[in-house]
Amino acid sequence: MAEIETPGVLPKRESELREAFLEQVDIVPGGEKLRKCIQCGTCTGSCPVSYAMDLSPREVIARFRAGDIESILKSRTIWICASCYACTVRCPQDIKITDLLYALKRVSMEKKIRRSRSVYALSDAFVRSVKMFGRNWELALLTEFYLRTNPLNLIKMAPLGLRMLRAKRLGIWPERIKGRGDLKKIIERAEQIERPQERVAARAVTDEVGYEAIQP
Amino acid sequence: MDYTYYPGCSISASAKPYDDSTRAVFEALGMGLHELEDWNCCGATVYMSVKETVSFAISARNLALAEKLGRDVVAPCSACYLVLNKANRFLHELPDLSEKVNDALSAAGLKYEGTVRVRHPLEVLVNDLGVEEITKRATKRLDGIKIAEYYGCQIIRPERTFDDQEFPQTMDQLFAALGAENVYFPMKVRCCGGMLMTTSDEVAMKLCYDLIECAKGNGADCIVTTCPLCHMNLAAYQDRLSRRFGMDLHIPVLWFTELLGIALGLDVKTLGLDHHLEPITDKIMSLAGL
Numbered sequence: 412m413a414e415i416e417t418p419g420v421l422p423k424r425e426s427e428l429r430e431a432f433l434e435q436v437d438i439v440p441g442g443e444k445l446r447k448c449i450q451c452g453t454c455t456g457s458c459p460v461s462y463a464m465d466l467s468p469r470e471v472i473a474r475f476r477a478g479d480i481e482s483i484l485k486s487r488t489i490w491i492c493a494s495c496y497a498c499t500v501r502c503p504q505d506i507k508i509t510d511l512l513y514a515l516k517r518v519s520m521e522k523k524i525r526r527s528r529s530v531y532a533l534s535d536a537f538v539r540s541v542k543m544f545g546r547n548w549e550l551a552l553l554t555e556f557y558l559r560t561n562p563l564n565l566i567k568m569a570p571l572g573l574r575m576l577r578a579k580r581l582g583i584w585p586e587r588i589k590g591r592g593d594l595k596k597i598i599e600r601a602e603q604i605e606r607p608q609e610r611v612a613a614r615a616v617t618d619e620v621g622y623e624a625i626q627p
Numbered sequence: 628m629d630y631t632y633y634p635g636c637s638i639s640a641s642a643k644p645y646d647d648s649t650r651a652v653f654e655a656l657g658m659g660l661h662e663l664e665d666w667n668c669c670g671a672t673v674y675m676s677v678k679e680t681v682s683f684a685i686s687a688r689n690l691a692l693a694e695k696l697g698r699d700v701v702a703p704c705s706a707c708y709l710v711l712n713k714a715n716r717f718l719h720e721l722p723d724l725s726e727k728v729n730d731a732l733s734a735a736g737l738k739y740e741g742t743v744r745v746r747h748p749l750e751v752l753v754n755d756l757g758v759e760e761i762t763k764r765a766t767k768r769l770d771g772i773k774i775a776e777y778y779g780c781q782i783i784r785p786e787r788t789f790d791d792q793e794f795p796q797t798m799d800q801l802f803a804a805l806g807a808e809n810v811y812f813p814m815k816v817r818c819c820g821g822m823l824m825t826t827s828d829e830v831a832m833k834l835c836y837d838l839i840e841c842a843k844g845n846g847a848d849c850i851v852t853t854c855p856l857c858h859m860n861l862a863a864y865q866d867r868l869s870r871r872f873g874m875d876l877h878i879p880v881l882w883f884t885e886l887l888g889i890a891l892g893l894d895v896k897t898l899g900l901d902h903h904l905e906p907i908t909d910k911i912m913s914l915a916g917l
Contacts, residue, residue, distance in 0.1 A: 459818045459837075463830045491827060493834075494672050495818035496784035500792045509785065516676040529826040530676070537673040541685070545667040547636040556825065571863055571904075575641065578902040582640035589665050593735030594688060600731035601684030604724075 428480040431518045445511070447504040448472045454498035454508050464488040468498050468508055471515075484519045488512075490527035532559040542595060545588030550581055628755055629659035631693045633711070633745075635704035635855075636668050642704070642855030644899025648884035649703050649748055651898060655891045656756060656764060660701060663693055669710040672822060683724065684731045686714035691732055691739040699744045701751055703884070705781035705854035711745040712786050747782050749853055749883060750789040753797050758804045766892035768806035772914060774886070775812040775842035775850045776802065779819060779857040792816070798851060798883055805890045810845040814838050819860040835860050836868055839876045848910055849879040851886050858882060862905040879907045889915045 454468035455461045461468065466486045474483055483489070489512050498508040518524075520531065536555040540548050550572075557565040575581040588594065630653075638646040653660045666689050674682040690711065693700045702708040718725040719741055729738055752761065776798040783792050790797045793816065799809050817838060820831025838861060842850050852858050862880040869876045881900075888898040895901055895915050 459834055460820075460823070460830055463827070491823070491830060493818050493821045493823045493831075494675075495780040495821070497780070497816075497818065499785045500787075507785070513675055513679070517679065520677060527826065533822065533826055534673050534677050537671070538677055541668045541670065541674070545665075546639070547668045547671070549636065549641055553825070574904050575863075578904055580641050580643050580902060580904070586636075586639060588667050590667065590688075590735065593737075594667050594685065596734035597684050597688055597731050597737075598681050600734045601681040601728065602678060604680040604684075604727045604731065 425478060425480060428484060428518065428522070429478070431522060432475075432480055432514060444504060444506045445472060445475065448476070448506055449504060451503065453501050453503060454506075457497040457501045458492075459495065459497065460491050460493055464491050468492075468512075471512070472506070472508070483515055484522070484524045487527075489515045489519060490530050529556075529560050532556050535559075540585075542598060543591075544585045545591050545594050546586045548582060548585035550583065551585065628657075629661065629698055630701040630746075630751065631696050631698045632660040632662045633666055633669075633689060633693070633700050633702045633707060634662065635702065635707040636671075637706075637855035637859075638704055642858060642882075644902050645703060645855055645858070645882040645884065647897065647899035648882055648888045648893075651893050652752075652884045652888050652891060653748070655888070655893060656752070656761065658751075658756065661696075661698070663689065663696075663700070666692065669707045671706045671710060675710070680724070680728070680731075682710065683714045683717055684728050686711050687718065687728050687732055687739045688735065688737060690715065690743045690745075691737040693743050694739060699746050699751070701748050702745055703748050703853070704856075705747075705779055706856060708745060708747050709781035709786070712788070715741065715743065715745060716786065747789070747853070749782070749797055749801075752887075753801060754789070758801055761801065761887070762804045765805055765890040767890050767914075769802060769886070769890055769914070770806040772807045772910070773810050773846055773848045774802055774807050775810050775845065775847035776815060776883075777812070777838065777842070777850050777852045777857065777861075778815050779852065779854045780816065780821075782853055783816060798853070801883075802851070802886065805887075807886075810842070810847045812842055812845060812847070814841045819857045821856055821860075824860050824864070831860060832864065832868060832871060835864065836872050836876065839865070839868065839878055840872075840874075843876070843878055847878065848908065849881050849886075851881050851883050853883055862903065865905050877906055879903070879911050880905060881911070 450469060452469045458468055466488045471483050492512045494509055496509045533556050536552045540552055634646055650660055667685055670682040670685050702711055778795045783790055783795055803809055818834060820834040823831040858880055865877045885898045885900055895917050900915055
């Protein structure tokens with residue numbers, strides 16, 4: 412965990428991470444509502460997988476407001492979230508907790524804070540399939556995933572694969588869309604999208620949060 | 628009543644019976660489903676953790692293609708339904724984002740104005756046709772079948788869509804009207820673990836155990852679901868779950884279109900009931916006419 416020596420002043424790495432996080436948060440409508448968290452714990456109580464997390468969802472917000480982003484990014488929590496949105500719909504302050512966890516996942520991926528090899532492997536394989544075929548080829552996705560994480564699991568999963576094959580539910584060949592070239596162009600351009608003017612507004616709001624939380 | 632059909636990747640392969648039964652039910656009820664030509668993957672939850680703007684842009688390609696046709700989009704996969712709706716909402720709420728996504732679309736000569744409605748087949752059937760009308764057209768009653776209706780997450784969360792977010796009733800009312808008995812099942816909207824079955828299977832196994840144990844413990848003959856991934860998690864690992872938790876956790880898991888198809892008199896093959904991974908009990912099979 413990062414040391415905070417002077418209230419309101421973040422260590423360099425923390426401030427870099429915070430910057431990266433805010434870039435992500437500004438794309439979430441209502442992302443600035445973090446400030447309104449009353450630490451009631453409804454999110455944690457509603458989460459079906461909080462028992463398996465090292466930081467509860469409530470704690471994630473508390474730590475963020477205290478300026479400690481590094482520990483969140485290194486936590487198991489962001490990779491355990493199954494994205495079921497139970498916290499989001501119950502939050503009395505209307506904080507989009509799931510979307511914030513997505514934002515944290517993206518920072519973690521971008522900064523290559525490799526905590527969950529399996530999630531990276533799955534995302535990589537998925538993105539490649541979409542770029543190549545325009546659709547997700549499940550068979551190749553899962554084969555690549557298991558090869559990259561734990562090839563022994565391929566053996567463990569083989570019986571299920573065979574059952575699916577027998578049930579005619581395994582796509583042996585990829586489905587390719589005709590507009591692959593078009594889709595690639597769209598993806599390439601969308602990868603470049605940045606939205607700087609909103610970033611400034613979001614930074615102003617959430618920085619204020621950080622100060623409030625750590626001042627006596 | 629005509630709709631643009633967005634099947635999605637799972638439904639085209641691993642959840643094929645959901646595709647078969649959805650098409651068959653719509654046809655039997657005289658509602659037109661026209662598959663969106665050359666649709667692409669919606670990006671699912673995965674692309675959202677990689678690069679959100681790309682997630683929105685690839686969804687926008689589908690929405691732009693659908694917009695030209697002027698019909699509502701029907702998306703049976705819960706993840707597609709959520710992702711397309713989420714893209715719609717973000718593009719609507721953030722004009723700046725919409726402009727940039729449209730710039731990306733223009734690379735392929737497309738434009739999205741934001742007028743498409745993305746709907747779930749369950750909601751379309753119940754709201755556009757109505758439970759009463761569906762009951763009238765049913766040729767078979769579901770009397771004596773006890774079911775646990777499982778809605779999962781994404782068709783009711785995070786967007787406020789067509790049903791209550793804590794205690795949805797759409798399927799319950801539909802199947803009750805067709806004669807089935809709904810068992811006490813408080814886990815209607817509890818998460819099945821989604822992709823965690825691949826990335827952290829121990830956690831997902833626990834969630835699936837909770838769901839199946841609750842349904843079976845309350846006497847359900849089957850679980851009825853609306854989502855390819857929920858179905859995969861609940862149906863494909865029943866042997867492993869039973870070994871892991873030391874009890875029999877086998878139960879038929881039907882897509883709601885399969886059970887509805889049975890009531891409409893459609894046969895096992897048309898509905899894809901013979902392509903399940905978990906054992907379908909005699910009780911369900913005999914109801915389906917086998």
